Amino acid sequence: xxxxxxxxxxxxxxxxxxxxxxxxxxxxxxxxxxxxxxxxxxxxxxxxxxxxxxxxxxxxxxxxxxxxxxxxxxxxxxxxxxxxxxxxxxxxxxxxxxxxxxxxxxxxxxxxxxxxxxxxxxxxxxxxxxxxxxxxxxxxxxxxxxxxxxxxxxxxxxxxxxxxxxxxxxxxxxxxxxxxxxxxxxxxxxxxxxxxxxxxxxxxxxxxxxxxxxxxxxxxxxxxxxxxxxxxxxxxxxxxxxxxxxxxxxxxxxxxxxxxxxxxxxxxxxxxxxxxxxxxxxxxxxxxxxxxxxxxxxxxxxxxxxxxxxxxxxxxxxxxxxxxxxxxxxxxxxxxxxxxxxxxxxxxxxxxxxxxxxxxxxxxxxxxxxxxxxxxxxxxxxxxxxxxxxxxxxxxxxxxxxxxxxxxxxxxxxxxxxxxxxxxxxxxxxxxxxxxxxxxxxxxxxxxxxxxxxxxxxxxxxxxxxxxxxxxxxxxxxxxxxxxxxxxxxxxxxxxxxxxxxxxxxxxxxxxxxxxxxxxxxxxxxxxxxxxxxxxxxxxxxxxxxxxxxxxx
Amino acid sequence: xxxxxxxxxxxxxxxxxxxxxxxxxxxxxxxxxxxxxxxxxxxxxxxxxxxxxxxxxxxxxxxxxxxxxxxxxxxxxxxxxxxxxxxxxxxxxxxxxxxxxxxxxxxxxxxxxxxxxxxxxxxxxxxxxxxxxxxxxxxxxxxxxxxxxxxxxxxxxxxxxxxxxxxxxxxxxxxxxxxxxxxxxxxxxxxxxxxxxxxxxxxxxxxxxxxxxxxxxxxxxxxxxxxxxxxxxxxxxxxxxxxxxxxxxxxxxxxxxxxxxxxxxxxxxxxxxxxxxxxxxxxxxxxxxxxxxxxxxxxxxxxxxxxxxxxxxxxxxxxxxxxxxxxxxxxxxxxxxxxxxxxxxxxxxxxxx
Numbered sequence: 025x026x027x028x029x030x031x032x033x034x035x036x037x038x039x040x041x042x043x044x045x046x047x048x049x050x051x052x053x054x055x056x057x058x059x060x061x062x063x064x065x066x067x068x069x070x071x072x073x074x075x076x077x078x079x080x081x082x083x084x085x086x087x088x089x090x091x092x093x094x095x096x097x098x099x100x101x102x103x104x105x106x107x108x109x110x111x112x113x114x115x116x117x118x119x120x121x122x123x124x125x126x127x128x129x130x131x132x133x134x135x136x137x138x139x140x141x142x143x144x145x146x147x148x149x150x151x152x153x154x155x156x157x158x159x160x161x162x163x164x165x166x167x168x169x170x171x172x173x174x175x176x177x178x179x180x181x182x183x184x185x186x187x188x189x190x191x192x193x194x195x196x197x198x199x200x201x202x203x204x205x206x207x208x209x210x211x212x213x214x215x216x217x218x219x220x221x222x223x224x225x226x227x228x229x230x231x232x233x234x235x236x237x238x239x240x241x242x243x244x245x246x247x248x249x250x251x252x253x254x255x256x257x258x259x260x261x262x263x264x265x266x267x268x269x270x271x272x273x274x275x276x277x278x279x280x281x282x283x284x285x286x287x288x289x290x291x292x293x294x295x296x297x298x299x300x301x302x303x304x305x306x307x308x309x310x311x312x313x314x315x316x317x318x319x320x321x322x323x324x325x326x327x328x329x330x331x332x333x334x335x336x337x338x339x340x341x342x343x344x345x346x347x348x349x350x351x352x353x354x355x356x357x358x359x360x361x362x363x364x365x366x367x368x369x370x371x372x373x374x375x376x377x378x379x380x381x382x383x384x385x386x387x388x389x390x391x392x393x394x395x396x397x398x399x400x401x402x403x404x405x406x407x408x409x410x411x412x413x414x415x416x417x418x419x420x421x422x423x424x425x426x427x428x429x430x431x432x433x434x435x436x437x438x439x440x441x442x443x444x445x446x447x448x449x450x451x452x453x454x455x456x457x458x459x460x461x462x463x464x465x466x467x468x469x470x471x472x473x474x475x476x477x478x479x480x481x482x483x484x485x486x487x488x489x490x491x492x493x494x495x496x497x498x499x500x501x502x503x504x505x506x507x508x509x510x511x512x513x514x515x516x517x518x519x520x521x522x523x524x525x526x527x528x529x530x531x532x533x534x535x536x537x538x539x540x541x542x543x544x545x546x547x548x549x550x551x552x553x554x555x556x557x558x559x560x561x562x563x564x565x566x567x568x569x570x571x572x573x574x575x576x577x
Numbered sequence: 578x579x580x581x582x583x584x585x586x587x588x589x590x591x592x593x594x595x596x597x598x599x600x601x602x603x604x605x606x607x608x609x610x611x612x613x614x615x616x617x618x619x620x621x622x623x624x625x626x627x628x629x630x631x632x633x634x635x636x637x638x639x640x641x642x643x644x645x646x647x648x649x650x651x652x653x654x655x656x657x658x659x660x661x662x663x664x665x666x667x668x669x670x671x672x673x674x675x676x677x678x679x680x681x682x683x684x685x686x687x688x689x690x691x692x693x694x695x696x697x698x699x700x701x702x703x704x705x706x707x708x709x710x711x712x713x714x715x716x717x718x719x720x721x722x723x724x725x726x727x728x729x730x731x732x733x734x735x736x737x738x739x740x741x742x743x744x745x746x747x748x749x750x751x752x753x754x755x756x757x758x759x760x761x762x763x764x765x766x767x768x769x770x771x772x773x774x775x776x777x778x779x780x781x782x783x784x785x786x787x788x789x790x791x792x793x794x795x796x797x798x799x800x801x802x803x804x805x806x807x808x809x810x811x812x813x814x815x816x817x818x819x820x821x822x823x824x825x826x827x828x829x830x831x832x833x834x835x836x837x838x839x840x841x842x843x844x845x846x847x848x849x850x851x852x853x854x855x856x857x858x859x860x861x862x863x864x865x866x867x868x869x870x871x872x873x874x875x876x877x878x879x880x881x882x883x884x885x886x887x888x889x890x891x892x893x894x895x896x897x898x899x900x901x902x903x904x905x906x907x908x909x910x911x912x913x914x915x916x917x918x919x920x921x922x923x924x925x926x927x928x929x930x
Contacts, residue, residue, distance in 0.1 A: 214685030
């Protein structure tokens with residue numbers, strides 16, 4: 025998150041030698057949020073103080089090397105797959121023109137609405153030996169025909185590439201959009217064939233954006249829990265889950281988590297370097313550059329490619345979900361389902377309100393204090409998005425359970441009372457984890473809205489006699505309304521879809537749609553998992569509509 | 578050496594259409610080695626399309642294009658842009674933002690060998706005076722410098738023909754004038770044959786040897802700046818290039834025309850018989866301010882231009898002329914001032930209708 029530097033940037037740090045300025049109330053608040061983010065992180069590394077050697081030995085003998093190799097395969101495969109899809113489609117819809125281009129440019133974002141774990145079980149249901157696709161193929165071509173096994177490394181990679189390519193697509197498309205055909209023409213006028221020009225100019229010019237999107241895809245792939253568990257494909261996240269709920273060893277879970285954190289933060293560092301480059305590499309080409317007109321079979325090939333991806337990644341799965349849902353609707357749409365839905369909505373809404381309120385305060389602090397200390401505090405506060413849900417669940421649970429035990433001991437020794445745990449098994453744990461993980465989602469949209477409220481606007485309002493609360497109420501809030509709404513929607517939908525945190529920290533009886541999907545799919549009940557999935561899919565469409573409003577051309 | 582000189586660029590009756598709309602009609606021109614040509618016209622007249630067609634980015638509907646004698650475009654046949662030995666300076670420069678200035682200029686030299694690449698890149702950078710900046714990135718240098726990098730990049734591979742699309746339009750006015758002269762010097766020093774398009778006649782006059790005035794997809798006149806200004810072939814060209822007004826006249830004897838300004842003598846290139854009614858082009862510098870003159874005109878409007886004032890004047894017979902007068906002769910609208918015609922080239926056109 026770029027923080028604008030004022031002329032007195034770093035005054036707090038520089039001045040500290042002569043005169044220490046006590047942080048303001050705003051800064052204390054941001055510091056608190058930053059500490060909340062740092063807490064689970066430090067807990068994970070502190071867990072190494074008592075290594076769970078027996079479990080490590082067991083892991084090492086049985087699964088550790090497979091775990092590492094699996095994670096490696098997944099990350100490499102998914103990034104290659106998502107790159108191929110994301111960059112190819114982004115170039116077609118961003119720089120070229122062909123029949124249907126306008127529609128594809130936004131419909132190709134739709135797979136973002138589909139949680140990876142939903143796409144995962146739909147694909148298993150569709151392409152398994154007994155699934156509709158293979159059955160139909162056997163009818164057409166005889167019983168001998170078989171598709172490659174979907175429940176495999178290749179299958180997970182395919183599913184996750186299809187679900188995650190939009191991250192690359194979205195960023196790369198903006199880059200290609202500003203390039204238009206000019207860059208390729210310039211290369212051609214200097215003696216490159218179009219193909220050579222594509223690799224020497226078009227791709228390198230978009231490299232920061234492509235790499236930025238790839239970093240996001242990598243983080244998602246590393247953090248994914250749902251899709252890999254459905255495929256029984258062991259990675260770090262499933263191992264952390266098993267260490268906790270299978271071996272009941274929190275230290276082992278924490279130590280595994282810390283390894284994953286190191287990987288993820290390596291990625292973040294790379295991503296932030298690229299983000300810096302992106303700002304400098306902004307091309308001076310016209311924002312509405314002319315497109316490359318595709319002719320003849322090229323244009324139909326482009327249409328076909330976009331249709332194929334859209335069909336496989338979104339339309340086909342959605343139709344299958346609909347079909348399953350219609351089949352079981354009358355027996356599944358019960359009081360029990362409404363409870364699940366109610367839990368999901370309630371959690372989503374309360375987390376959204378909590379997070380957006382805090383994000384507003386943090387963003388306001390960033391506006392009032394434009395020094396280096398506040399800048400870094402804000403950056404830490406919004407770092408949680410990078411922590412995989414499984415990691416966060418472990419990192420939150422350990423200190424809170426510790427706090428509980430401390431309280432119980434204190435109560436026993438001081439007052440002789442037998443207390444029950446205060447925090448464990450309450451919504452508080454879950455909301456805290458959500459807060460840490462989705463702070464960035466809320467903060468980003470509010471902060472960008474906040475940047476539109478310039479100091480000139482404040483000064484213009486003051487000249488007309490508006491100040492204090494009335495300034496906040498009549499100028500700031502109306503200007504921030506769009507950003508607040510976007511933030512609420514994004515956080516709400518993220519929480520609705522969230523699986524591992526909810527699964528690992530929910531209080532008894534607080535099952536949500538996502539948890540239900542996990543339970544049903546782990547028993548192979550695809551049909552019954554379809555209805556909650558469809559609900560999540562619908563809610564997932566909301567942020568895409570918001571995204572669309574910002575990117576139409 | 579062939580005894581007959583082969584022109585570098587030859588357009589033979591080319592036509593070009595977008596969506597069955599003819600945007601270039603039957604256009605021909607020839608550019609000799611070392612010449613700088615210019616297509617001058619308002620936006621939408623098809624000049625950029627001509628340039629893009631020469632570069633090979635657009636197909637051709639009719640006619641043929643030859644570069645150094647070789648047919649590069651004709652109906653249904655198109656040599657790819659990369660094989661045409663052309664260089665191009667784009668309106669927005671299209672510098673590659675991810676490459677340094679050096680790498681931008683060296684881009685077209687790949688495959689020439691390391692020593693040669695180094696030599697020719699440095700040579701091109703020296704030529705445009707930007708050797709000192711070669712390690713920077715495009716966003717780190719000024720607009721004028723970017724323009725010169727674009728030029729260096731285009732001429733470094735020594736193209737047979739350099740094309741420039743509105744090369745100065747992204748610069749501010751003061752820079753534009755200086756740079757257009759610089760670019761001409763660079764091209765002449767390098768012996769580059771070039772064709773550029775612009776809507777700005779000052780740029781065309783400053784840079785080009787030959788200028789084609791374009792309108793509606795056609796070249797109205799292909800001539801030197803001097804001849805365009807002083808011998809326009811049609812009222813359209815006369816109106817587009819320079820300022821001035823048309824007044825009615827009558828050929829009263831050989832080399833003499835009677836008009837509202839009196840009887841004018843001069844070099845007359847009109848073969849119409851004596852007694853024919855014509856239109857006469859009067860440029861602002863053809864009218865001299867003279868307080869003593871019996872010929873009076875009323876000041877309608879004035880625009881101060883520093884050294885001169887351009888007066889819009891109403892003659893007694895109701896016709897209008899313009900006069901460019903040294904700015905110390907200050908008159909206000911409504912005043913009657915004395916004027917004297919001083920028309921050297923009698924440029925006449927038939928009376929319309």
